[in-house]
Amino acid sequence: MSGMRIGLLGGSFNPAHAAHRGISLQALKRLGLDQVWWLVTPGNPLKCGIEAPGVDARAEAAASIASHPRIKVTTFEKELPAPYTADTLRFLKRRFPEVHFVWLMGADNLAQVHRWKDWQEIFETVPVAVLDRPGFRLKAQAGKAAHLFARNRVDASDAKGLALMAPPAWTLLTLPLSPLSSTALREGMG
Numbered sequence: 001m002s003g004m005r006i007g008l009l010g011g012s013f014n015p016a017h018a019a020h021r022g023i024s025l026q027a028l029k030r031l032g033l034d035q036v037w038w039l040v041t042p043g044n045p046l047k048c049g050i051e052a053p054g055v056d057a058r059a060e061a062a063a064s065i066a067s068h069p070r071i072k073v074t075t076f077e078k079e080l081p082a083p084y085t086a087d088t089l090r091f092l093k094r095r096f097p098e099v100h101f102v103w104l105m106g107a108d109n110l111a112q113v114h115r116w117k118d119w120q121e122i123f124e125t126v127p128v129a130v131l132d133r134p135g136f137r138l139k140a141q142a143g144k145a146a147h148l149f150a151r152n153r154v155d156a157s158d159a160k161g162l163a164l165m166a167p168p169a170w171t172l173l174t175l176p177l178s179p180l181s182s183t184a185l186r187e188g189m190g
Contacts, residue, residue, distance in 0.1 A: 002098040005032060005163035007129065009104040010039040010077075010085055014052045016062035023131045024071050026175045027104050031129055032160040035070045036104070038062055039088065042078040086118035089125045100163040101126045107136035107172065114144040123149050127162045128170040140172065 152168040
């Protein structure tokens with residue numbers, strides 16, 4: 001794995017859907033990644049009260065959606081002591097120091113990432129690629145994180161080198177937008 005470029009897409013994947021696969025394929029291409037790992041989380045502290053199947057069932061369903069040799073579905077977060085992204089990234093950097101990780105997040109998450117535990121540390125640990133979401137491009141760019149790390153923003157035309165850049169470094173990738181969302185699918189609107 002030495003020298004590999006791996007994108008990390010975290011979430012509850014409740015349920016996984018074609019848009020998750022679509023942004024992963026875009027990330028592989030646009031960021032020059034070797035793999036994308038879907039980190040199926042046992043629970044999201046910001047989504048308390050939402051019923052979800054168990055992590056293994058969600059991972060199994062996600063694997064059938066991912067259906068690509070360079071997209072790996074993982075459940076290792078269930079073995080970690082804390083459910084926070086910053087902790088997961090610290091673990092991965094210790095476990096795989098020779099891998100170039102990039103955190104992948106939707107523009108909807110960039111708009112509210114300042115609510116995450118140790119959110120600034122995420123940007124200081126690995127480069128971040130923000131993937132456009134319908135209705136969130138401007139909100140994301142106006143958010144607290146985008147302003148704090150404005151001088152570390154990388155133009156999308158240089159995104160292929162993001163994985164090798166020293167953090168903090170982040171980019172916003174515009175891409176074909178999908179109206180799919182796990183929330184809408186859970187509510188029967190997708």
